[in-house]
Amino acid sequence: MTSAKKYFSLMKTSMQASLSYRFNFFINTIAGIVFITALFYIWKAIYAQRTELGGMSWEDMKTYLLVVFITNMLLTWYSETAISRRVIDGSVSMDLLKPLDFQKARFSETIGTSIIEGGICALVAASWATVFADVNLPPNLLASGLFLVSLALSVLIKFGIIYLAGLVCFYTSSVLGVAWARAAITNLFSGALVPLTLFPDWLETITRWLPFQGIVFIPASIYMERMSGLDALWNIGIQFIWVIVLWLAGKAVWRWSVRQVTIHGG
Amino acid sequence: MSMIETFSLNKTFRQAIKDPGLKGSIKHFFTQQYRDKTAVNGIDLKIEEGESVAYVGPNGAGKSTTIKMLSGILVPTSGTLRVNGLVPHEDRIRHAKQIGVVFGQRTQLWWDLPVRESFSLLKDIYEIPDPLYKKNMDRFNDLLGLHEFSDLPARKISLGQRMRADLAAALLHNPPLVFLDEPTIGLDIAVKSRIREFVKNINQKEGSTILLTTHDLEDIKDICRRLVIIDKGRIIYDGTLEKITDAFAQERTLHFQVREPVSSISGIIANLPGVTADQVNELSFSVKFNRFQYSAGEIASKIITSADVIDFRIDEPSIDQIIRKLYNGELILQEEQPSEAIRS
Numbered sequence: 001m002t003s004a005k006k007y008f009s010l011m012k013t014s015m016q017a018s019l020s021y022r023f024n025f026f027i028n029t030i031a032g033i034v035f036i037t038a039l040f041y042i043w044k045a046i047y048a049q050r051t052e053l054g055g056m057s058w059e060d061m062k063t064y065l066l067v068v069f070i071t072n073m074l075l076t077w078y079s080e081t082a083i084s085r086r087v088i089d090g091s092v093s094m095d096l097l098k099p100l101d102f103q104k105a106r107f108s109e110t111i112g113t114s115i116i117e118g119g120i121c122a123l124v125a126a127s128w129a130t131v132f133a134d135v136n137l138p139p140n141l142l143a144s145g146l147f148l149v150s151l152a153l154s155v156l157i158k159f160g161i162i163y164l165a166g167l168v169c170f171y172t173s174s175v176l177g178v179a180w181a182r183a184a185i186t187n188l189f190s191g192a193l194v195p196l197t198l199f200p201d202w203l204e205t206i207t208r209w210l211p212f213q214g215i216v217f218i219p220a221s222i223y224m225e226r227m228s229g230l231d232a233l234w235n236i237g238i239q240f241i242w243v244i245v246l247w248l249a250g251k252a253v254w255r256w257s258v259r260q261v262t263i264h265g266g
Numbered sequence: 267m268s269m270i271e272t273f274s275l276n277k278t279f280r281q282a283i284k285d286p287g288l289k290g291s292i293k294h295f296f297t298q299q300y301r302d303k304t305a306v307n308g309i310d311l312k313i314e315e316g317e318s319v320a321y322v323g324p325n326g327a328g329k330s331t332t333i334k335m336l337s338g339i340l341v342p343t344s345g346t347l348r349v350n351g352l353v354p355h356e357d358r359i360r361h362a363k364q365i366g367v368v369f370g371q372r373t374q375l376w377w378d379l380p381v382r383e384s385f386s387l388l389k390d391i392y393e394i395p396d397p398l399y400k401k402n403m404d405r406f407n408d409l410l411g412l413h414e415f416s417d418l419p420a421r422k423i424s425l426g427q428r429m430r431a432d433l434a435a436a437l438l439h440n441p442p443l444v445f446l447d448e449p450t451i452g453l454d455i456a457v458k459s460r461i462r463e464f465v466k467n468i469n470q471k472e473g474s475t476i477l478l479t480t481h482d483l484e485d486i487k488d489i490c491r492r493l494v495i496i497d498k499g500r501i502i503y504d505g506t507l508e509k510i511t512d513a514f515a516q517e518r519t520l521h522f523q524v525r526e527p528v529s530s531i532s533g534i535i536a537n538l539p540g541v542t543a544d545q546v547n548e549l550s551f552s553v554k555f556n557r558f559q560y561s562a563g564e565i566a567s568k569i570i571t572s573a574d575v576i577d578f579r580i581d582e583p584s585i586d587q588i589i590r591k592l593y594n595g596e597l598i599l600q601e602e603q604p605s606e607a608i609r610s
Contacts, residue, residue: 009390017378020419094374096339098391099362259341 006100007108014112018079025117028076029124036069036128039193054198060224061195063136066129067220068192071151073121075158079113080182082106083166084175092261102258103163103250110159136224143225146232150219153239157214160246161186167250170257191217211246214239267351269443269475270313270336275345277306277331277499305331307499308345315442318469318476320490320507324593328499329479333445336477337367350443363392366436366474370448373432375420381431382416385438392439399438406434409464426457433461437468444468446478450485462488483589495592502592510588519581520565521552525574534572541565 018025043065047058056064083106086092095102129135138144165182172178187193189212196207196217207213218235221227227235283301284294306328313319323329334340335347338354338361347353354361375384389399407413410430415423423431429449437444446465450458466489468474478489486493486507493510495503503510528534531543531551541555555565562580569575 003393006391006393009387013376013379013383013387016383017376020378091372093334093339094369094372096358097337097362097365097367097374099359100391101359 007104010100010105011108011112011115014109015116018113018116025120028117029073029120032069032073032076032121033124033128035072036065039065039068054195056195056197059136063224064195064220066125066135067223068216069128070121070125071154071158071190071216071219072192073124074114074118074151074155075110075162076117079110079117080162080165081175081179082109082113083163084169084178087166087169088175096258103247103254106163106166107159110162111155114155138223139225143222143228143232146236147219147223150214150222150232150236150239153236153243154215154219156243157211157239157246158186160243160250161211161215163250164246164253167253167257170261186212186215189213190215191220195220211242214242268312269315269317270311270347270349270477272309272311272336272347273345275306275309275311275332275335275347276304276343277328277335277340278302278304278343304499306335306342309496309499309501311494311501311504313475313477315475316469316473317492318465318490319478319492319494320486321477321479321494321496322481322486322589323496327496329496330447332496333367333447333477333479337365337445338362363439364441364443366439366441366444368429368432368436368444368446368449370429370446370451373420373428374435375428375431377421378419380417380419381412381423384420384431384435385416388435388438394439398440402434402438402440406437409467410434410460426453429453429457429461433464437474440472441474443475444477446476446480448480449478450480450482458482458484459488465489495589497593516556516558517554518557518562519552519554520562520569521546521550521579521581522569522573522575523550523577525549525576528573534569538565538568 040062043061044058046053047061051057053061086095086106092102095105098105138147161182165178168178169175189207189210191207191213192215196204196213199207207217214235218227218239222232222235279302280300281303282294283299284290305326309328309332311332321329321332331340335342336349336354338358341355349361350364352361352364375381376387379387385403388394394402403412410433412431412434415427415431420428420431433449444465449465450461453461462485465476465478469476469489476489478485480486491506493503493505493507494501527548528551531545531553535541535543535553538555538560540559541553543551543553545551553565553569566578569578
């Protein structure tokens with residue numbers, strides 16, 4: 001019914017808009033680097049005592065951290081809170097006046113920002129990898145290809161989660177609380193802080209049933225070829241299913257909450 | 267088919283209530299209490315295609331709530347509404363294409379983008395064909411002077427410029443129905459009159475239906491032929507502007523400026539019973555009279571014969587005062603016998 005062109009234009013526009021936030025990018029990048037550097041030295045201290053942990057060598061861990069950095073940078077704090085802010089400051093009512101589907105519109109904008117962030121992130125990641133020179137590239141072309149697919153799905157999963165978190169703001173009237181809670185949960189369950197294989201069994205089992213593993217752990221494992229061949233495809237399939245599930249959940253929650261808000265007034 | 271048709275439209279909001287003080291806040295933390303507030307209470311409104319209607323009332327009367335229901339942002343609590351054949355909140359996206367909305371307090375421009383880019387994005391969002399887009403942009407440039415600032419991002423332009431841009435943005439897709447919610451709020455006189463001209467033009471040349479809320483009575487006078495007054499969620503007047511001014515603005519005031527100080531104004535008006543005078547300073551004074559009793563000409567000619575008048579002007583019958591009286595509950599509208607309807 002609605003043509004794709006308008007959403008494509010929205011995406012382009014948000015790319016343009018995010019370029020006008022150079023300073024913001026700068027800050028985000030610094031924050032990303034600080035986070036990853038802190039993790040780097042913590043793990044370095046841990047590995048000083050041993051050569052292997054949960055089947056991962058220090059080399060593996062450094063590579064893992066690089067992927068954590070990339071996935072973190074691909075959807076930064078700014079684009080994450082953009083949806084919540086719309087809900088809180090009431091510009092959502094202006095969105096309701098446009099012949100646009102709210103979810104598709106926010107998706108287009110988020111992807112637009114992500115493309116710009118991705119470009120900058122690639123530069124920073126490359127320099128980071130150069131500084132800590134011995135980070136491995138994916139072992140072969142197939143792994144690289146699968147990694148890129150998995151990384152794209154990672155962004156889509158993250159969008160699904162951010163979108164849902166944004167809608168929660170209809171009820172909480174606070175952006176930061178929700179964003180922090182979301183970030184804490186995502187960091188833990190996605191494997192951004194600690195690779196999931198190092199979790200106790202019961203916790204690892206839980207994470208295997210949650211969408212968050214698709215954000216960091218699966219792309220990282222594919223990058224490092226700890227998941228390969230059918231295993232990699234299987235996990236990409238899991239990511240894909242989560243993308244669909246989260247999209248549909250987002251649609252349902254939007255329909256429910258917008259009705260609540262428009263009924264009770266917001 | 268009418269452009270807008272509502273039948274006993276109601277909107278009730280749920281408001282959280284807190285007892286005062288810390289104790290109240292703690293209590294609220296555990297048990298939330300709500301109270302229902304009726305913002306719109308049984309509105310029956312019928313607006314035909316091509317009309318321009320002012321929707322007026324004190325703050326909190328329910329104006330914006332009505333507009334939000336008509337534009338599909340809010341779902342009515344009860345009652346029915348139909349706007350150009352659609353039920354707004356049920357058919358939101360289709361409805362959005364047939365309306366243009368300006369909220370004076372909000373913008374639909376993209377904050378970080380040059381104004382021009384906002385327009386071209388709206389072109390895609392509303393799927394406006396190239397020739398129409400070009401035609402409208404040219405026309406809006408002429409009428410609103412958009413080119414003065416179209417290369418600046420929305421956050422850098424002045425309020426007046428933003429309002430002009432927002433008007434253009436709302437009308438770019440030639441909507442048959444336009445809602446303007448306080449479009450001239452906070453603007454200087456030059457911008458206001460430019461915006462009024464523009465809205466009139468849209469109404470008269472394009473035949474767009476206009477529903478305007480405002481506190482600025484000049485807006486109403488200039489743009490609207492029909493006036494709907496709402497208070498506490500109910501319509502208390504629906505008719506022409508002339509009718510209400512004719513009916514209620516009985517008192518008029520003439521202001522005079524004279525060359526020589528006048529010894530006694532009361533002497534001058536002594537033979538005009540019912541007329542009162544106020545001395546403003548040595549060289550100027552004002553005279554109040556009932557316009558059903560005297561014409562302005564009569565009063566002026568009397569005064570000119572007895573004083574050396576340099577200049578004089580007349581205060582228009584002020585809709586302002588009437589509406590203020592209505593708001594205060596000092597007037598009860600009875601359209602049949604207007605002159606007897608004044609209580610105070």
